[in-house]
Amino acid sequence: MDAQTTFIIGIALVTLLVVAAVLSVALNRGPSAGPVTGSFDRRAAKAERAARKAAARARAAASTDETGSATVVLAETPEDTEPIPDPLMERETISAEEYGVNRRMFFNRAILGFFGASLGFFGLASLAFLWPKLKGGFGTPVSAGNIDDLRAEVIQSDGTIKPKPIPAAQAWIVPFRGDVSKSILADVADTVIVGAGAEPGIMAIWHRCPHLGCRVPECLPSQGFECPCHGSKYNFHGEYIEGPAPRNMDRFRVTIDAENNLIIDTGTIIETSRAPVKSVAYPQGPSCL
Numbered sequence: 564m565d566a567q568t569t570f571i572i573g574i575a576l577v578t579l580l581v582v583a584a585v586l587s588v589a590l591n592r593g594p595s596a597g598p599v600t601g602s603f604d605r606r607a608a609k610a611e612r613a614a615r616k617a618a619a620r621a622r623a624a625a626s627t628d629e630t631g632s633a634t635v636v637l638a639e640t641p642e643d644t645e646p647i648p649d650p651l652m653e654r655e656t657i658s659a660e661e662y663g664v665n666r667r668m669f670f671n672r673a674i675l676g677f678f679g680a681s682l683g684f685f686g687l688a689s690l691a692f693l694w695p696k697l698k699g700g701f702g703t704p705v706s707a708g709n710i711d712d713l714r715a716e717v718i719q720s721d722g723t724i725k726p727k728p729i730p731a732a733q734a735w736i737v738p739f740r741g742d743v744s745k746s747i748l749a750d751v752a753d754t755v756i757v758g759a760g761a762e763p764g765i766m767a768i769w770h771r772c773p774h775l776g777c778r779v780p781e782c783l784p785s786q787g788f789e790c791p792c793h794g795s796k797y798n799f800h801g802e803y804i805e806g807p808a809p810r811n812m813d814r815f816r817v818t819i820d821a822e823n824n825l826i827i828d829t830g831t832i833i834e835t836s837r838a839p840v841k842s843v844a845y846p847q848g849p850s851c852l
Contacts, residue, residue: 577685581677581678581681584674701731701829704830705731706826707732709823710756714758725781729827733769733771734767735770735788736767738763738799739764739800747835751835753816754766756818767814772793774793774795774808785846785850786844786845788812789852790808791852794807802837804845810834810835813832814833815828815833
């Protein structure tokens, strides 16, 4: 499973979890009790209690004779003895810690936490997708094998060239015959491993056509590379011959490790302009196109 498929599956799972959370909150809330009508006027309740007390005192004063001696006092009604307590006035204020977390607060915090975690996961996945940590394959140094073995494999007994493909590097291994200082590669460092004495050099050419990116196969009869998409042609050094391609075939920087293996740095792609003077003849036989 590649990174793109994993990313799409992750987005789908996050979407399903969001929908489930919203449905859960909607179902657990239950039917609405409707709007609350009316209101409680604290000032009116306080004024009513004061009026009741004043009326009780007036009745007590009316029952006293002119001599100041108290006579029979009218019996107080239950309403005059004790005012009705007001729960709202006598309620006790408690802190949020004492009250705790109610159901609505719990669901709100759970949804916010879920969305925060989803955004964090999406951000990390995006960073991993945009900046992958390459551990091998194209874009990293690729070992093509022992350079002596490669030289013997690409140069046939009759002197013809048979390029060796390196799929992991998307490259063709070809020999370089001639003087590098007199070729288009004279000003490009580390593109050719120069052979000792009469041994030809070795270089790695990207098999992608610089025109529109088609894979360019080798053509053994003509001893060159010929693009089947739009007809661009190159010799075995990757130098432009004809067609719509804007430049030579691109090549990679190459080095040799301690074990004499050819290392292709596929993270370093080198472009060169069309060579005015070709370093190897083309074609040397019939074309493959």
